[in-house]
Amino acid sequence: MVAASSASLAKAEAAGVKLDASPEIIQLLRKADAVTFDVDSTFCCDESIDEIAAFLGVGEQVAALTAQAMGGTVTFQEALAARLGAMQPSQDDMRRFLEQHPPQISPGIPELVAELRAQGKEVFLVSGGFRAVIHPIAEMLNIPVSHVFANTILYNADGSYAGFDPAEFPSRSGGKAEAVKHIKKTRNYQTVIMVGDGITDYEARAPGGADAFIGYGGVVFRENVARLSDWYVFSIPAITATLRASGSSPTA
Template identity: 35%
Template structure:
């Protein structure tokens, strides 16, 4: 999903290939431990201590993103992601929630007040080149909160 194929098309094609069941998605969540990016727990905790309301907005799947949110003490009501809908143990509907992907995220500012490019997991050159502030480790943001 590097931008050559529209997000919706790429996601629809991938789901058509794997046709996951509800049980498979639940098993994936249960059997594969969550690996959070280093320092994210500390950053989220610091922001929550300052009464900052946090949201997770993702092009991923809500059932997985909610799992991340629970580990970070972010309420499920603050999660916006794609919903997988299952009928008769089969996936047949994808309910899209608008979300950006990688380089397209830069377009969120404005209306957002700021955009911080993050390359700690994947470096997207377009994001790195266009973000006014680009980091590869959340420790930098934790440090900014201390100042």
């Protein structure tokens, strides 16, 4: 992962990507009520949908659809429907997958979560992935399940795949912005930061949604996302260090 980030650094610099936190970003981080994270390739260092697809023997087909969704060439709902249609994951499939694939938390995430809490900021997970995968990850870091916004796989009575819940915010393009708006409205938050690796994460920066978007390239570097980021990092600890340097943490 470090090598991949190093190889991408020159591209980011050439593209004029904002690799340093501006005073504005530092101020927003300092006063943020909450930080919302994408999960796949951000909070965790794998892409769970691709991992499930590989487990079910349709890895290459689904990986191509994931790349299209993250690159913004198709709507998220189209890509989600196509990927799940190819996978057809049953309840038993998901149970076996979770037993054999423990969460792979990205380096630095536990420390960042701890620092955010030390500064009185809430942590939310807003992901196009699946609740069945993300709830155990949240529980590992003592993040309430009520702070998770993700997709729900639906099943028939016999446990076979029946589709996905279209009412979940992240099931559609722009849904992450809607999730952040919901978080701000229901909790009366003024400032929320989004951290993620894909174009659907950047979409959370829509008016009324996230007040800033921190792009993350420590797993996958996407130049179009990097260009759009208010700040782009290749290391999660870079965010932690900036928070600590802000001087607002009682542990700084």
